[in-house]
Amino acid sequence: MSKADESTVTSDLSAATEQPADDDTILSVRNVSKHYGGVVALEDVSLSIKENEVLSIVGDNGAGKSTFIKLLSGVIPATSGEFYMRDPESHDLEQIVLESPAMAKRAGIETVFQDMSLSFQHDVAANVFMGREPLKDGLSGKLFRRLDREYMEQRSIEALDEIGFEIDPNAITEELSGGQQQAIAVARALISDPRVVILDEPTAEVSVEGSQKILDLIEELQASGKTVIFITHNLQEVFDVADRVAVLRSGSLVAELENDGTIDREELVGHMTGAIQQE
Ligand SMILES: Nc1ncnc2c1ncn2[C@@H]1O[C@H](COP(=O)(O)OP(=O)(O)OP(=O)(O)O)[C@@H](O)[C@H]1O
Numbered sequence: 715m716s717k718a719d720e721s722t723v724t725s726d727l728s729a730a731t732e733q734p735a736d737d738d739t740i741l742s743v744r745n746v747s748k749h750y751g752g753v754v755a756l757e758d759v760s761l762s763i764k765e766n767e768v769l770s771i772v773g774d775n776g777a778g779k780s781t782f783i784k785l786l787s788g789v790i791p792a793t794s795g796e797f798y799m800r801d802p803e804s805h806d807l808e809q810i811v812l813e814s815p816a817m818a819k820r821a822g823i824e825t826v827f828q829d830m831s832l833s834f835q836h837d838v839a840a841n842v843f844m845g846r847e848p849l850k851d852g853l854s855g856k857l858f859r860r861l862d863r864e865y866m867e868q869r870s871i872e873a874l875d876e877i878g879f880e881i882d883p884n885a886i887t888e889e890l891s892g893g894q895q896q897a898i899a900v901a902r903a904l905i906s907d908p909r910v911v912i913l914d915e916p917t918a919e920v921s922v923e924g925s926q927k928i929l930d931l932i933e934e935l936q937a938s939g940k941t942v943i944f945i946t947h948n949l950q951e952v953f954d955v956a957d958r959v960a961v962l963r964s965g966s967l968v969a970e971l972e973n974d975g976t977i978d979r980e981e982l983v984g985h986m987t988g989a990i991q992q993e
Pocket of ligand 1: 754774777
């Protein structure tokens with residue numbers, strides 16, 4: 715049996731018209747396409763993300779990875795297709811509209827983009843709460859309302875601690891390492907208690923040591939009940955922390971593989987490059 719046969723491979727997924735809504739699906743992407751004018755960035759992608767899994771998305775440059783997560787974060791609208799999210803109360807998969815970042819956040823999806831969107835001159839607590847600063851009660855009149863700094867610092871410490879980082883909330887962000895900055899961006903994403911956390915190449919600008927901390931962080935997120943989707947170019951990271959890997963090639967989802975010890979680098983690269991093509 716070839717390596718490809720040994721693995722749990724589902725191929726030609728882009729041809730699927732409807733995906734079964736497995737009980738453990740938290741987020742379902744159905745027949746989603748994104749065209750930029752004449753450029754086909756994604757074509758008829760269907761993918762189910764399972765509750766509490768770590769799913770890695772890989773693909774060569776231009777495969778459609780960034781486009782895929784921009785759609786899930788509501789940064790750009792899909793040209794066609796549908797998204798469904800498991801409702802935490804009814805437990806049904808309900809259709810959601812992802813046409814703005816606010817809509818994605820409301821659905822419980824938070825994304826940390828590669829640039830992290832941090833304000834580097836500001837301190838850690840300010841970044842963790844950026845755009846959601848709590849105000850002190852008891853003071854009347856907008857002009858006199860003050861930030862609840864004490865709460866911000868305390869919550870920042872807790873949010874970072876939850877993902878395995880100890881960082882002074884008063885430290886200036888630009889003075890911290892790449893791994894610490896990534897942790898701050900993740901802590902900010904966690905403040906709204908999302909169910910799905912998307913990380914866009916979280917280790918790209920981080921030292922080897924910092925990268926290991928980020929991989930630990932991904933495991934912490936999973937242990938705390940989150941579902942994690944992460945994009946990486948580093949295949950070793952896929953083997954280290956992903957439960958499953960989805961491979962995009964030229965805008966199509968060409969394989970989904972369980973990271974159950976049977977896939978190897980050659981096989982993964984084969985799917986990415988097209989050297990392996992399933993019927
Ligand atoms: N705003 C845009 N306008 C036109 N074409 C775009 C736009 N954004 C992406 N594309 C095209 O869509 C395709 C998919 O791009 P995307 O950035 O999603 O790929 P990627 O897998 O994230 O690549 P990389 O690893 O290089 O970031 C590429 O052909 C790209 O040139």
